[in-house]
Amino acid sequence: MFYRExxxxxxxxxxxxxxxPIKQDRIGLALILITAxxxxxxxxxxxxxxxxxxxxxxxxxxxxxxxxxxxxxGQLSLGTGxxxxxxxxxxxxxxxxxxxxxxxxxxxxxxxxxxxxxxxFGLPSLRIKGLYLAITTLAAQFFLEWCxxxxxxxxxxxxxxxxxxxxxxxxxxxxxxxxALPAVRYLVILTxxxxxxxxxxxxxxxxxxxxxMMIRDMDIAAELMGIRxxxxxxxxxxxxxxxxGVAGALMIFCWLGSAEVExxxxxxxxxxxxxxxxxxxxxxxxxxxxxxxxxxxxxxxxWVPSALGLDxxxxxxxxxxxxxxxxxxxxFLIVEPHGLARLWQIGKEKLRNWPYxxxx
Amino acid sequence: xxxxxxIFVAPFIDMGAAPDFLLQVIWEGFVxxxxxxxxxxGFVLIYKASGVFNFAQGIMVVxxxxxxxxxxxxxxxxxxxxxxxxxxxxxxxxxxxxVVLRKLVNxxxxxxxxxxxxxxxxxxxxxxxxxxxxxxxxxxxxxxxxTGSTDWExxxxxxxxxxxxxxxxxxxxxxVAGLGxxxxxxRIGRALRAVADDHxxxxxxxxxxxxxxxxxxxASGVVALVTGIMWGARSDVSFALEIIALKALAVLILGxxxxxxxxxxxxxxxxxxxxxxxxxxxxxxxxxxEAWFAYVLALIFLLFRPQGLFGERIIERV
Amino acid sequence: MPSTSSTSDQSVGDHAxxxxxxxxxxxxFGGVKAITDISFNIYKGEIRALIGPNGAGKTSMLNxxxxxxxxxxxxxxxKGKVRRRMKPYQAASSGIARTFQNVALFKGMSTLDNVMxxxxxxxxxxxxxxxxxxxPARAEEIIHRKKVEEIIDFLEIAHIRKQAxxxxxxxxxxRVELGRAMAMEPELLLLDEPMAGMNLEEKEDMSRFIIDLxxxxxxxxxxxxHDMGVVMDLADxxxxxxxGKKIADGTPAAVQADQAVxxxxxxxxx
Numbered sequence: 001m002f003y004r005e006x007x008x009x010x011x012x013x014x015x016x017x018x019x020x021p022i023k024q025d026r027i028g029l030a031l032i033l034i035t036a037x038x039x040x041x042x043x044x045x046x047x048x049x050x051x052x053x054x055x056x057x058x059x060x061x062x063x064x065x066x067x068x069x070x071x072x073x074g075q076l077s078l079g080t081g082x083x084x085x086x087x088x089x090x091x092x093x094x095x096x097x098x099x100x101x102x103x104x105x106x107x108x109x110x111x112x113x114x115x116x117x118x119x120x121f122g123l124p125s126l127r128i129k130g131l132y133l134a135i136t137t138l139a140a141q142f143f144l145e146w147c148x149x150x151x152x153x154x155x156x157x158x159x160x161x162x163x164x165x166x167x168x169x170x171x172x173x174x175x176x177x178x179x180a181l182p183a184v185r186y187l188v189i190l191t192x193x194x195x196x197x198x199x200x201x202x203x204x205x206x207x208x209x210x211x212x213m214m215i216r217d218m219d220i221a222a223e224l225m226g227i228r229x230x231x232x233x234x235x236x237x238x239x240x241x242x243x244x245g246v247a248g249a250l251m252i253f254c255w256l257g258s259a260e261v262e263x264x265x266x267x268x269x270x271x272x273x274x275x276x277x278x279x280x281x282x283x284x285x286x287x288x289x290x291x292x293x294x295x296x297x298x299x300x301x302x303w304v305p306s307a308l309g310l311d312x313x314x315x316x317x318x319x320x321x322x323x324x325x326x327x328x329x330x331x332f333l334i335v336e337p338h339g340l341a342r343l344w345q346i347g348k349e350k351l352r353n354w355p356y357x358x359x360x
Numbered sequence: 361x362x363x364x365x366x367i368f369v370a371p372f373i374d375m376g377a378a379p380d381f382l383l384q385v386i387w388e389g390f391v392x393x394x395x396x397x398x399x400x401x402g403f404v405l406i407y408k409a410s411g412v413f414n415f416a417q418g419i420m421v422v423x424x425x426x427x428x429x430x431x432x433x434x435x436x437x438x439x440x441x442x443x444x445x446x447x448x449x450x451x452x453x454x455x456x457x458x459v460v461l462r463k464l465v466n467x468x469x470x471x472x473x474x475x476x477x478x479x480x481x482x483x484x485x486x487x488x489x490x491x492x493x494x495x496x497x498x499x500x501x502x503x504x505x506x507t508g509s510t511d512w513e514x515x516x517x518x519x520x521x522x523x524x525x526x527x528x529x530x531x532x533x534x535x536v537a538g539l540g541x542x543x544x545x546x547r548i549g550r551a552l553r554a555v556a557d558d559h560x561x562x563x564x565x566x567x568x569x570x571x572x573x574x575x576x577x578x579a580s581g582v583v584a585l586v587t588g589i590m591w592g593a594r595s596d597v598s599f600a601l602e603i604i605a606l607k608a609l610a611v612l613i614l615g616x617x618x619x620x621x622x623x624x625x626x627x628x629x630x631x632x633x634x635x636x637x638x639x640x641x642x643x644x645x646x647x648x649x650e651a652w653f654a655y656v657l658a659l660i661f662l663l664f665r666p667q668g669l670f671g672e673r674i675i676e677r678v
Numbered sequence: 679m680p681s682t683s684s685t686s687d688q689s690v691g692d693h694a695x696x697x698x699x700x701x702x703x704x705x706x707f708g709g710v711k712a713i714t715d716i717s718f719n720i721y722k723g724e725i726r727a728l729i730g731p732n733g734a735g736k737t738s739m740l741n742x743x744x745x746x747x748x749x750x751x752x753x754x755x756x757k758g759k760v761r762r763r764m765k766p767y768q769a770a771s772s773g774i775a776r777t778f779q780n781v782a783l784f785k786g787m788s789t790l791d792n793v794m795x796x797x798x799x800x801x802x803x804x805x806x807x808x809x810x811x812x813x814p815a816r817a818e819e820i821i822h823r824k825k826v827e828e829i830i831d832f833l834e835i836a837h838i839r840k841q842a843x844x845x846x847x848x849x850x851x852x853r854v855e856l857g858r859a860m861a862m863e864p865e866l867l868l869l870d871e872p873m874a875g876m877n878l879e880e881k882e883d884m885s886r887f888i889i890d891l892x893x894x895x896x897x898x899x900x901x902x903x904h905d906m907g908v909v910m911d912l913a914d915x916x917x918x919x920x921x922g923k924k925i926a927d928g929t930p931a932a933v934q935a936d937q938a939v940x941x942x943x944x945x946x947x948x
Contacts, residue, residue, distance in 0.1 A: 013823045014816060076470060128662050130469060131413055135609050136662060139655035150646045202811035206819065207801040209808075210787075214795050217784035224744060225862065226770035226799035235805070266603065270477070277474055282786065315493065319485040326481030333475045334463040 019201055036190055041183045049182040050255075056288075056295050057189045058251045063275045063287035064200055065243030070273070071281030072204060073236035074216025075125055079137035080244055080272045082144035085264030086114040087245025088252040089154045092163045092259075096156060103168035103176055104188070107249045114245025115238040117144070122237030126230055129219075141266055148261045162260045165253050176253045185254040192250065196243060201284055203239070212236050213282075277329050280339030289340040297321055371640035380517025385639050386632055391525040391594075393631020394532045398587040399608040400615065400623035401536065402580045408543070408618045409552035409576040411469070411559070412461070415476040418605020419483045420581060424449055425498065425588025425597040426491040432499050441499070442585075449581030452483075457573045484599065493599065498592030505593060528590040532624070535583065540620045552576060556618070610658035616668030625669060630654045695722040696755075697866060697898050698743065703752030705738055712738040713749070714922045720866070725892050725899045727909045727930070730919035731943050736902045737779060739919070740868045743900070744776055745769040757865075771799055775864035777855045779871050779902075785844040789835060789854050790826065792843055796861025797822040826861055833857050833887060849880045856887065860897075867891070869901045873908060881905065885912060906944065910934070918943065 010016040020026045040053060066080045090113035094106045121140035125133050148154060155163045167177030174180040175188050203209050211232045214222035219229055252259045271294065279290020301324070302317050336342050375382045399421060406414040427448055432441040460475055506523035543549040554562045555572050563569055591601060611630050615622025638650045661668070698720040705713040713735045720726045728736045741747040743754060745764035753762050756772065775796070784792050801822060807815040830836050833853050838846060843854055852872060859867055872888070873881045885908060891897050903909050909916060909930055916933045918926040920942040926933045933939055 013820045013827075017816075017819065017823070076473075124659060124662055128666050131473060132613065132662055132666060134473075135613055135655065136659045138606065138609065139652065139659045142652040142655055146648055146651050150648060199809045202815075203805070203808050206808040206811065206815055207798060207803070208805055210791060210795055211798060213787055213791070214784050214798075217786045218782050220746070220766075221778070221782040221784070222795075223766040224746070224770055224776060225795055225858070226767050228767055266606075273477075274481075316489065319488040322481045322485030322488075326478040326483075326485065329478030329481070330460055330475050333467075333471050333478070334460075337471060 017205065041186055046182045049186045052295065054182070054186055054189055054255050056291055057193045058247055058255055059272065059275060059295070060288045060291040061193050061196065061247040061250070062244050062272045063279065063291050064197060064284065065240045065247060066272050067276045067281065067284070067287050068200065068243065069236050069240035071276055071283070072209065072216065073212035073233065075233060075236060076130065076134040077137040078134050078266070078269050078273070079121065079140040081264040081266060081268030082141040083114045083118055083241045083244040084248030084251065084268070085144060085148055086117050087111055087248035088259055088264070089148060089163070090114065090245065091249035091253060093154065095166065095168065102170065103253065104170060107246060107253065110249045111242040111245040114248070115242040118237040118241025119234050122234055125233045125237070141269055145261060145265060148264065162258055163252065165257050178257060189250055189254050192246070196246065197284065200243070204284065208235060274325055274329065278332060278339055280341030283338065283341035285344070286339050286341030289344065293340065294325065297324060366644055367641070374640055378517065380514055380519055383514065383519045385635055387519060387521065389632030389635030390628060391528065391631070392635065393628040394529050395587065395591050396608055396611050396631055397624045397627025398532050398583060398590065399605050400611040400627055401620065402583040402587065403608055403612055404618065404620055404623050405539065405580045405583065406576055408556050410573055411556045412472045412476065414580065415473060416480040416483055417580065417584065418602045418608070419480045419487070420584040421588045421591065421605060422597065422599055422601045423483055423487045424581060424585040425592045426487060426496060428585065428589065429496045429499055429597060430491050438499060445585060446582065449585060450578045453577035453581055454574050456577055457570060461573050462570065484602070488599065495596040495598035497596050498589060524593045531586060531590070535586065536620055536624050543620070548575065607654045610654035612668070613658035613661055614668055616670040619668065619670035622668055622670035630657065633657060697722040697757065699755040701753050701755065703742060703749045703754070705742060705747055705749045712922055713742070716919070716924050718917045718924060718927055720898060720900055722898055723896055724914040725888070725901060725912050727913035727916045728900065728902045728919060729904070729909060729916060729943070734919040735922040736919055737870055740776060740870055740900070740902065743868060744774060770862065773865035774868065775859040775862040776868035777859050777870055777872060779874065781851045781855050783843045783851055783855055783858070787843065788840050789843055790839045792854055793826045793829060793857045793861050794822065796858040797826065799862065829857050829860050849876050853884070860891065864897060866898045866900065869899060871902050871904065873903060873905055881908060888912060
């Protein structure tokens with residue numbers, strides 16, 4: 001009734017190919033954006049902004065990066081954490097060397113370091129695929145982790161081995177460091193994530209994005225269609241790593257304020273992979289759904305027993321989280337390999353006919 | 361010049377200068393190599409028989425070992441604890457086959473892999489809740505595994521051999537030999553290989569996939585238990601072991617995913633190589649290189665010989 | 679290097695320009711010889727059929743023309759250029775397209791996207807413009823979308839254009855695959871058993887498309903096919919393979935009457 005395409009005629013191909021062809025979807029997105037940019041910073045408390053929204057946005061961005069590589073281009077990667085780390089440490093060195101340059105510019109610049117490293121470790125993808133490729137990304141993960149630990153130059157030979165983020169300003173307000181307000185940091189991250197998501201959506205519906213999907217589905221046929229596997233795969237690695245790098249820089253600079261190496265370890269890589277699987281491989285909106293889900297899950301698990309009056313240890317919450325996430329991954333793989341995003345799409349399709357009972 | 365010398369010359373001089381120490385390092389590498397090989401063996405079994413890469417192998421090692429220790433602590437004598445643990449692993453195998461594998465017949469490899477990643481999470485979560493997250497020590501003596509050590513005087517020095525390590529090597533070799541024979545000679549072994557090749561084709565000639573998979577996962581569970589016992593005897597049993605199990609992936613690259621002797625050879629190469637690299641070249645890099653050596657070695661291998669030393673070459677036909 | 683055409687009958691009418699010439703091509707996999715010393719040619723604008731029993735080497739021959747397999751001996755002369763080893767994307771960019779025996783569509787993408795993927799070689803706007811989308815990249819997409827819609831109309835698959843191809847029935851998948859190959863605007867189109875698994879009506883539709891493609895767009899077609907009725911109707915000339923060797927070459931009528939072909943493949947009509 002409310003959600004239908006009837007009466008919405010497309011009179012040009014550009015209208016048909018728009019990101020959100022259905023008017024209700026466009027209204028929905030507008031509402032989400034208004035909520036995100038206006039209502040949440042106005043009414044959300046520091047806790048909500050700092051421990052829920054900011055992590056959600058940062059992880060969503062990493063999930064977008066990983067989904068591009070694994071969901072759209074079909075190259076399984078277990079090195080997401082390390083690529084995020086490259087962006088973070090890259091940004092740290094840049095701001096140490098150029099303290100007067102605007103931090104936002106440096107954050108965007110640090111993504112290129114990640115992209116370069118991503119291409120380097122993506123080179124084996126020209127000869128190997130699938131599981132074997134995943135193992136080379138493991139090599140990247142462990143080797144880079146070791147670098148973060150041992151290469152003193154990266155963390156300015158700090159005694160603690162961790163990086164401390166200096167205060168940087170944007171338009172006169174502190175956006176990094178201990179003085180930065182959660183609302184300010186939130187808006188900065190939100191803007192960056194929104195812009196980068198739009199860019200990703202554009203690339204994915206164009207020639208390059210199509211070439212990634214062709215490589216994923218059948219790289220032999222893709223080659224016979226004129227796609228050069230080398231360009232397609234390496235561009236996927238580069239693009240994906242860039243996004244992870246920026247996410248890593250944002251994570252350290254606008255969220256945590258400091259970094260220990262554990263932040264970018266193999267568990268981080270797995271966590272982002274779970275977000276992508278549950279949210280839906282090959283779906284941009286799925287990245288956000290997956291990230292939201294994994295963020296909210298521990299909170300829900302903690303809340304249920306306390307609502308019932310039971311006491312639950314933090315460690316137990318983590319274990320139960322593991323079990324639930326594992327079961328869900330298996331469940332989704334069996335029932336709906338395209339994750340929450342596809343379930344959402346199916347729901348919308350059912351909604352098209354609601355309240356009429358006939359099948360689509 | 362100085363740099364080249366320190367990489368290509370100095371370490372070998374060090375090796376020659378203290379040959380007893382070199383032997384000790386090689387032995388230590390050999391021992392951890394045997395353990396990597398055992399973990400890899402569990403992977404190979406399942407992969408060879410069902411074409412599934414069981415990411416959960418590492419956590420099964422930990423789980424089985426913890427189960428054994430906990431059952432014994434609860435009062436059962438060692439031999440009973442072993443039997444009960446094996447029963448648990450059998451139940452686990454059947455459950456996995458029924459709930460997960462049956463539903464994913466003939467799906468893409470990547471999907472099955474991710475399902476086993478999900479499985480790892482579930483087993484880990486359950487294990488942590490049931491057995492607790494504290495490291496436990498293995499019930500080595502109760503199981504009858506020899507403890508103590510033998511000293512061998514050679515090259516003006518001593519090399520120390522722990523009995524448990526010798527036992528581990530012997531057991532691993534026996535298992536490998538037995539499994540190798542089993543796969544090539546018996547009817548079930550043949551059926552296993554058919555299933556690995558093509559699930560649906562195997563179904564169409566009447567092979568019961570469910571039965572085969574349950575058998576294989578149980579066998580893999582047995583291997584996991586043995587590995588857990590051996591590993592736990594040297595250092596405590598804890599969930600940290602799971603990350604070490606990832607190294608078995610590198611072993612598989614070297615040895616080939618479908619080769620049982622390859623798992624042993626690959627394991628030894630990784631174990632010895634990693635130890636030697638750490639001891640003799642490690643100081644150049646500031647130490648800690650064991651964390652990535654195996655993977656980088658696998659990476660180099662992948663570029664030149666993706667099927668590993670013993671694996672089968674895959675030819676893609678259009 | 680002079681081409682050694684070994685055809686017996688040259689009645690191709692006014693299509694006298696040589697498009698493709700294979701010379702003494704031999705291909706082995708390990709110890710198995712798939713193709714032994716095969717030479718034949720294809721004229722521009724004709725429909726050339728490759729027939730023979732299963733395992734005769736027909737698909738391997740197409741794969742060699744495509745650049746997917748590299749023959750151990752012999753050369754291929756295409757549009758005047760002689761070569762032995764060619765990468766598949768080089769074949770694609772020089773105007774060769776093909777369909778596959780087992781439909782090789784991009785299962786995760788829609789019909790429209792699959793056919794659009796055939797335009798990949800013709801799209802040039804770089805990554806920067808694609809990130810913006812508004813502007814040159816979008817204009818380019820629309821130009822190619824128009825072309826693709828023409829093809830979709832031609833093949834009568836407009837009603838399924840947004841559906842994921844993985845769920846389509848086999849006959850429609852084959853049609854989408856043909857559309858994808860057509861989108862490349864090839865000069866030489868290699869079709870590997872395009873009618874396999876189709877009923878009579880679907881075969882008639884597909885035959886119509888192939889004939890229209892040849893007559894309206896001037897595409898040269900090389901076609902592997904088992905249905906002799908189709909071959910008789912469509913093909914200008916036929917090559918017959920058996921056990922990797924060529925056993926006949928000529929018009930459909932001549933080949934059908936050839937004793938060697940009857941013995942190896944056709945049998946005698948009851």
